Amino acid sequence: MSAEQILTQDFGTLADVIREQAKDLGAQAALVDANRTISYAELDELMDRIAVALQRDGLKTADVAAVCATTSAEYGATFFGILRAGAIVAPLAPSSTADSLVMMLNDCGAKVFFLDAGVAKQLEGVADQITAKRVALDGSSAGVPFEEWLAPKGSKPEPVTIDPDQGFNIIYSSGTTGAPKGIVQPHRMRWGQIRRGAYPMGAVTMVSTPLYSNTTLVSYLPTISNGGTAVLMPKFDAEQFLKLSEKHRVTHAMLVPVQYRRIMERADFDSYDLSSFQMKFSTSAPFSPEIKADVLKRWPGGLVEYYGMTEGGGSCGLVAHEHPDKLHTVGKPLPGHDIRLIDEDGKEVAQGEIGEVVGRSGAMMVGYHNQPGKTSEAEWYNPEGLRFIRTGDVGRFDEDGFLTLMDRKKDMIISGGFNIYPSDLEAEIVLHEAVLEAAVVGVLSDKWGETPVAFVALKPGQTVTPDALREWVNAKLGKTQRLADLQLVDQLPRSHIGKVLKRELRDAYKGTATA
The missing domain is CATH 2.30.38.10 (Luciferase; Domain 3)
Incomplete structure (x- = not known):
């Protein structure tokens, strides 16, 4: 059965699809990073060697293998190899604290842990709390070097049977603050995303967000299942993104809003040849209508914004190039x-x-x-x-x-019995010519219970005093909405996928909010 035939079925596995793609695509590039290119034939063989090594190390169907490392071709192949062994992938964020990483490894029960030197250094003080076998993807002393750990070439794994409701991966909702929650996404869920059809055969997709993020996986997985090429960036950089897009004639990309902003802000943006782009996607954080409009105006290809949760449920999609009058929305519910x-x-x-x-x-x-x-x-x-x-x-x-x-429901401010939506206030603040971005949070108030406070980052070279800006904004707001305080910051704190960390702003607030 061909890969195309498998993809028409109500259920199949990604590992089987890649095996069939390898028969047809052979020498075509599947994974590309700064150091190497892995063809489909090489990827299929490498997945087999990874799967055999995992089975040799005792992993059985539905056991867990964890990965925590910088994005690389080896990382990309390992993700697929774990699936071919019938195991569940737990991709973890290197930005997590050492204690959080230990907690996540213990929580998911990982039997094998793939990491690199940077993560190993971070774990030095707690390494004795990790029981999983360590494999160093970068060949360092972080664990058994990857090439040594692999099964011999030509090895074939024991066949496995996958139940559609078996876990495909476990993604942890937070690794920097709070207690991480492991979101178990089943094979059935991923199969539906793979079959969505947003990435056509032969797509060249820029992967510029980390492989441990669901934002990345909803782009990375269908690119490979449909016989495309994934260009992997170890770390996002706007200039490098544009250079690689031009070099590899990239056709698709999934970016978070802050990445779009940084790309569009570059003075040399229009000097790059981006004519190969067919479609760009965005998700994970609020996407301003102004930036959407700028992308539509200056960046070839369509633009689709997705709204949804890592936990799944319902998702919406805004086909921005077809609905330029709806850029303030996240679109309509997707089919089904x-x-x-x-x-x-x-x-x-x-x-x-x-x-x-x-x-x-x-x-x-x-x-x-x-x-x-x-x-x-x-x-x-x-x-x-x-x-x-x-x-x-x-x-x-x-x-x-x-x-x-x-x-967010938890971010809504109730002041004197009135509901205040921070997004309404933020939309007014960013209209000031000196303002780059703003975040509004609610803080405790003896008078009102809660009251709004703004944190504002200015555009480079712009100046305005906090009092003058607050006065300007409050003149435009309703009486119950007015800011009690406004503080200037160099930049807003963000998660790895660009979400503003409002809890950090709220917890760090040291001002006096009496209004």
Whole structure:
């Protein structure tokens, strides 16, 4: 059966698809990084050697192997090799604290741990708490060198049978702050994403976000399953992104909004030949309408924004090049996705009203690993008993069925009994000519219970005093919305996928909010 035939089935496995692609595509590049290119034939053989080595080390179907390293061709191949062994992949963030990494490794029960020298150095103080066998992807002393660990060329793994509801990967929701939750995504969920068809045969995709991120995987996996080429960046850099895009004639890319901003801000952007681009995607964080419009104007190819959760549930898509009048929205529910809005009592709100976004589709997590209580909190059941995933986001559908997001539910500010949506205030602040970006959080207030405080980063070379900017903004806001304080910062703290870390701003606030 060909790869194309497998992809038409209701269920199949990525490992089987790659094996069939290798028969047809042979010498075509599958993975490209700064050091090497791996063809489809080489990738298929390497996956076999990885799978055999894992089975030799005792991994059985549905056991877990973890990976924590800088993006590389070896990392990309290892992800697929783990799947071919029938095991579950747990990709971990190198930016996590040492204690968080140990916790995640123990939580997922990883039997083999792939890492590199940088991660090994970070773990020096807690290395004795790690029981998994360590394999060094970069050939360093971080573990058994990858090439030595691999099974001999020509080795073939024992065949495995995969249940559609078996875990494909475990992605941890946080590794920098808070207690990470392991999101178990099943093979069935990933198969649906692979078959979505957004990446055509022969696509050349720039992979500029880390391989441990769900943002990356929804782009990386279908690129390879459909016989494309993934160009892997170890770390995002706007100039390098543009140079590599021109060099490799890139056709597709998944970027987070802050990456788009940094690319479009470059004075030399228009000097690069980006005519090969067919489609660009974005997800993971709020994407300003102004930047979307600039991308549509100056960057060849279409632009699609996806809204959804790593946990799955319902997703929306905005085909921006077809709906330039809806750039303030995240689009409509994707085919087969059911999106509802509910109130504080768990009842659906009327058309046009604001509510928490919940969603249901064929792409839903099994649950949080070893945390049934947290799983239950993330679920909502409608009167017919159908399971939805709660997003924690607040939004509203317009008369055309497009969803506009307000804020995270936990970020909404209740001041003197009035609901204040930080996004409304942020939208006003960034209208000032000196402002690059802004984030508004609620802080405790004796007078109002909560009150809004803004953190603002200015454009290079611009100056304005905090008091003058606050006065300017408050003149444009309603009485209940006015900022109690405004602080200038060099930059807003962000996660690895560009989300502003509002909790860090809230926790670090040292000012006095009396208004």
